[in-house]
Each structure stands twice: as structure tokens, then as C-alpha cells.
Amino acid sequence: MSKRGVVTDYDGDEIYPGDKVVYATRRGNGVRMADALVLKVFTRKLGGVVIPFLKIQPTGSESGFFKRKSPRVETIALIHVRLLEQSAVDID
Template sequence: MGKRGVVTDYAGNELYPGDLIAYSARNGNRVRMADAVILPDGVSTRLVSVPDVGKVLVPVVHVQPTGVESGFAKRRTGASQWITAEHVRLVKAGFVDSE
């Protein structure tokens, strides 16, 4: 069992600001893998209403893409994004601190 109040990736690794992660990002009809750094305000949960279930807390992460990603079509914008932690994988903990 995980601890309360901790957002984790799909393998159970805890996510904190400054960590380098890999996540799946949509690009039109395609999905690509992208690397990003979690921003300082970036680990939270959102209350979402699910039909036939009710309200559910969904873990979200505020990230800044690094520009390293799969696919041949370049990303149009480098803007920060809020993503769900459902398809996130920790690559390196404390990435920003170690640079």
C-alpha cells in the first residue's frame, strides 16, 4: 500500500518536483513518448466526476517538456502542461538538483 498524499508513477515510485519523467503524449492520432521535468508546484490531485461512479481523485503532475521525445514530427510548443500520472514513469529522481 502506498502512503496517503503521495503521487506515484505506474511502478509505485514516488514523484517529486525536479524529477525527470517519461510520459505518453498525444500528437493528432498518434501517441509519442516525451521526457519532462516536474515543476515546483507540480504534484497534486484533481476531483473528477465519472459517470456511474461519482467523484474520483485523480493524481496530476505539472510538467515542463524537455524537448526529447519519440516521433519525427517536432512538438509545436514547449509550454508547461498538467498531465495525469496514469502513464508516467520516473526516469531520474532529483534531476534538476543534480545538474
């Protein structure tokens, strides 16, 4: 997050609505990797620190043996998120 107003992943790639990302998610007692589309990028101030968040829609492509039961929209912190593809979908 080197520039003001730009949210980046841990490698420095900028993330915008419509991008496809991969993130770590929990299922039961384990962790799996899942792909998702970014719907909204925003920040929240928690304990005096500004933390970036993403509102995402999972694509259904993820690691593990069992499929996700519901493709609900989720809000996640930007920690452990990696950009896969820029502008995968147009989000208005």
C-alpha cells in the same frame, strides 16, 4: 499510491517536483513518448474520485520524426507516467 500524501508512478516510485518523467502524449492521430520535468504535483477530485495530476515542462526529447513546436507547460494525469530520474532539477 500505497501511502497517504505520496504520489507514485505505476511501478510505485515516488514522484516529486524536479523529477524527470516519461509520458505518453498525442501528436495528430498518433501517440509518442516524451520526457518532461515535473513542476508541480497535485490532486483533483473528479466524480467523487481523487486523481493525481502533474504540471510538467517538456524537455524536447521525444520519439517521432517531427519536433515539438512549442515547449509549453502542460497538466497531465498521472496515468501512464514513469519516473526516469529523481531530482533532475531543483524546483522552488
